[in-house]
Amino acid sequence: MLELNNIRKAFNQGRHNEHWALRGIDLEIPPARISVLKGPSGSGKSTLLSILGCLARPTEGRVRLDGEDISALPERFLTEIRRRRFGFIFQQFNLVRGLSAIDNIILPGIPDGQPRAKLLARGEQLLTELQLDHRRDAAVEWLSGGEQQRVAICRALLNDPTVLIADEPTANLDSKLAGEFLLILERLAQAGRTIILTSHDPLVIEADIVDQVFSLRDGRLTGVEIRHPAFRLTR
Amino acid sequence: MKRPADRALLLVLGAALAFAISFADAWRLRQAHETALAASTALVRALRLSDPVLVTEARYTRHLSQADLHAAFQDHPLAFEHFPSGSLLPPPAHLLRHDEDLDRETASSD
């Protein structure tokens, strides 16, 4: 599904404050499973997530999506892939303030010029699935943290992406909300979506539903833990 | 019409329509004004007038084009009005009272 080959990423390359965030990463993300990138802050897991999600290009190395090398694609195509294939849930949710929940959710559908009615129907369907339809027209700044995250999930799912990417999704949630979030993830994975998270929250890392945990430190992969493959096979 | 875009476009469209109407209205007013214009032109011809009545407070401004003892229209081919400050603003009221005595005719003229 997603394959990384000897990925290196430098910031401020060639300047006195040059910094290599990733120093040669090889990994493979299996489809329709939940993978977690864990590591202390500064380990490079957010940078790795950006590269996995086509938000950034690696300085060196190759990224393959379904076997196709996408690391050399021009920005426009990368954006299109990002829009159609990936959904993002950011740590701060990154909702656009001043817009209602539904208006935030339909944002990823705008560049393709889909009819508004269609986008709204899809957004409402997602809101219903996440039991948030009663907050449809609320401005996002008036929503609680958990509600904001669910709006962010709806937005990420609007274009029906195959890969869902979440950066520290439980950082701003209490344990109860974090548990609910994991349940949502499980449902999505069961529906066939590939899910990639970064986290250092034990609640996430040790959760039953996680299939693979990649440990990072100083820009290098220090360990890969593959859990209950048997459980997968029976599915 | 619940979409902001439709409302905004409607507003711009409305304004553009008003803009277009203003030209139609200008055309209509021009037609309507023709008779008055013809009457004015006829009067100018009949009375041999040389200047429009724009500024009447001083002799040299009433007939801008006619050199007078205080004429503004002088010999330089491009010289025209020379008293911008006097023609932009009326004199302040307190000066007006103060200088009343200097009016050529102090007593009521009629």
Add this chain to the structure above:
Amino acid sequence: MKTWIEKQRHLIDFTINSLARRKGKNLSLLAVYAVLVFVLASVALYTHALRSEAVRVLADSPEIILQRLIAGRHDLIPPDYIDNIGRIRGVQKMEGRLWGYYYDSVLKANYTLMVSPAHTLPPGEIIVGPALERMRGLDTGSGISFRAYSGKLETFIVSDVLDHASELVNADLILMNEADFRNFFNYPAGHYTDVALWVANPLEVRNIGRKLLDQLPDSRPILREEVLRTYASVFDWREGMMLALLSAAILAFGIFAWEKAAGLSAEEKREIGILKAIGWETGDVITMKFWEGLLISLLAFLLGYVAAYLHIFHAEAGLLQPVLQGWSVLYPSFALSPEIDPLQVATLFFFTVLPYTAATLVPIWRAATTDPDLVMRG
């Protein structure tokens, strides 16, 4: 095509929603912008209309008016003077004009007293302009006294009031017969104020002016084309003065608008990052901002222009009249024929809509081309 339109509607939705977030600020920007366009358009429309009006109305004034000078100052035309002109070829007709000013200390205004060649008025009767009717309450049959130059009060009966439609040229006129005029001003018999001349061939006017100067070295011919040019210049000059005064305001608005349009707040920058991260292309972000700039400036232009049009041609330019026309005691009340110069309107359009739209795009270009992963890092 349909997708393109749908997409633009989406982008406009978004831009309107973002503008609505700072409703007060953006509405006041729109208002100030529209007011600026209003003032500029008012100046342009009024000046152009007044200029065309003056040129059209004066199109039939005498081709040459001949004055006599003594030591460089205007003087009366003596009786034998006109006979000398008679010998110049090409002069179709000539006529001594009798006119002068009378300062009315009641109104503090000058009237133009004139002997009308077109009316035969019985002694003691006058025809007055509409401004006198309005300001002094005169009407047909009413009497008015003026202090003559002999010191005596002379009473006149108003026999008619001139046409209101022609106030631009007749507002302050008082027409009387020649005997009354000469008597009132102690005007020497046989003398005239100046001489009006008509020329058969319009191309000859300048030549005849030269011949007049040769023949009568103490004269000063004023050509109609010079008069028209003078009026055009006077209004140009007033428009220029007005614009010069306004330039500070324009500059201030420019800075304000530039700051508003070109300055990108941290929040807006973050928003662009979010949009790019969730799959908006750089072009989408720029198009969205383009709509913002275009909608604001286009709306400001249209509203400002329409308001200016109403102000000038339906409200007699109440706000601008004193400045552009000159202050005056006896304001003639006249409606202008709405002569509109399309080039002027187009210029105003380009100078108001384009810079603002461009200003909104400059910083967006920079922000929109930055990497979307900043959102992740931030």
